Amino acid sequence: MDPIALLIIAIVLLVILVIGAALLFGGLRTSMMFTVRTQENVIVERFGKFKRVAKPGLNFKTPFIDSLTRPISLRIQQLEVNIESKTKDNVFVTVPVAVQYVIQESQVVDAYYRLSNPEAQIRSYVFDTVRSALSGLGLDEAFESKDDIARSVESTLSARMQEFGFNIVNTLVQDISPDQRVRDSMNSINAAQRDRVAAQSLAEADKIKRVTQAEAEAESKRLQGVGVAAQRKAIAEGIAEQYEMLRRVGIENSAEQLLLMTQYFDTMQDVARNGRSNVLFLPSNPGTVGSMGEEIRTAMLQAAASQEASQEADRQDQAGRASAAARRAAQQQG
Template sequence: MEAAFVLVPVVVVIIIAIVVLALLFGGLRTSIFFTVHTQENVIVERFGKFKKVAKPGLNTKVPFIETITRPISLRVQQLEVVIETKTRDNVFVTIPVAVQYLVNEANVADAYYRLANPEEQIRSYVFDTVRSALSTLTLDRAFESKDDIGRSVEERLSQSMGAYGFRIVNTLVTDIAPDPRVRDSMNSINAAQRDREAAQALAEADKIKRVTQAEAEAESKRLQGVGIAAQRKAIAIGIAEQFEMLKAAGINETAEQLLLMTQYFDTMQDVARNGRSNVLFLPSNPGSIGDLSTEIRNALLATQEADHARRESEEEIDEQAMAESRRQLREQQQEQARIAERSRQAAAQAAEAARRHGVDLPPGIPGMPPVPPQA
């Protein structure tokens, strides 16, 4: 009997051990122990009520009483939102917005329980913010303010989603795509502006080139004029010295002919040396130099006589014009005097008629004599 009583507890212990081992290494093991991966959290609920947040690693729960939710990722997630809206100048554009967000580790329970669909909530805020911002901007201004739109979306999302345990890492407006026809028109406008700027630059360069060339030509002509003046001065001085030398040698009457003949031969040498003139009118022999000088003197005298006659004619015309002007002025003065006399006569007749009919005229009328008072 004693042996039977000893065997019963041993059998019970063995059975209990077998059950415990079966539970630990069987299906019940998965009901007690569970593993959470890195950058994830799991919420443990007891009878549907929040109990705790399980961190990464090996965790336990009470079987049949506590349950776990799906893993909640703590990594940065990206949500792509494509928005079609209208700008201030009535241009429809498509704007893709990338929102990068994550769940705060300290607010995992709020992120899980307070929002049923956080992506749709973020999408709604992005739509509302982008459409409100673009409604006040033109298309050109929208391209310039792309980063400002992204910052405004990020600020609003941070304020609204922060209360639900989400943190907005970054908001990127990746593109602003208008209608293809609008884009082609913008490219055409940009190309036309660049062509105009290029044309203006080319015109300015051509202007600078022409001005520089004109300045260079002006300076060249000025220097050429200085050189020609110096050359003529030197020739005149040389001719005067030669003339004085001829006079000193006793050659007075033929000195002018000798100088002209010297200039003639110098000119012929220059023509033969350069040879760029097609037609040259010169005497055919040195003997005609005297006739040429006589013709030159006669031409100069004729020119002086013509100039003197022209000045006398101009002076005579000026005197006639002055006399005509004085005559017209006298006639105008006489006509004004006749008009004033007729006005005084008419005023006197009107005053006389008013006096005969007993009408008092207002005093101070120009041209009216004072009317005596009636008796």
């Protein structure tokens, strides 16, 4: 064969190989093969019509005929929705709601084709449910019913969105935030209530303290009276024993004066020992001491006479009442 013809054939084959390699590893490769990441699906369309769902890994498609949609995530996604609404008592509040949803692998086609803007439609359902719930609740009730509102939103979304391929995993009402002035007023009210409770507790504690002190003082006075009575009884019994002892030994006429003087000096000794004064004036001559004893004796005799007169008056009064009762009885019988 002519060398020139062989050279031309070799050049043509080389050009064909270069073009084939360029098509295979360039645009042709990208138009034939594609990869799908884990936890993602891709829809393959042929002339705009659904063909199949491409799973994770290496996939093939017909060049220039098939087209691919954007990757559809199968992971749990979260949508943040901030809702401003009014409660039953006309307080405007902001409620941030977090909606967690996922697309099941078997529902990828419905999730892609049935809703044009899934996030906007989820927001609409959340707005409608939260505003309906808040319109029947006061501000305090809304704070207490935060979990109930979240469950209501979750149940509503689950029923509505599942037919479109979206499964609601969880719905979280993160907070209920009224206006700053309303929050300040609520804090003032709570502070006033706590101050009132604290004042009542302090007053109750002071009452218990005062009652306990009064009971302790009353008990102390009672025990003190019992002690004084026992002391006086012991003194009286001691004096009686001493007087009887002196009478038995023959000191009968001056026994009373002797006992009085003994008590007098005992009293002076106690005053000198326990008194606060450093100086104590006492009579120095026996006559004065004797007259003092006479005065004490006279006072005791007068007290005894007064007691006897009082007893005699009581007896006469009782006799007069008995006589009057007898006269009335006689008159009634007559």
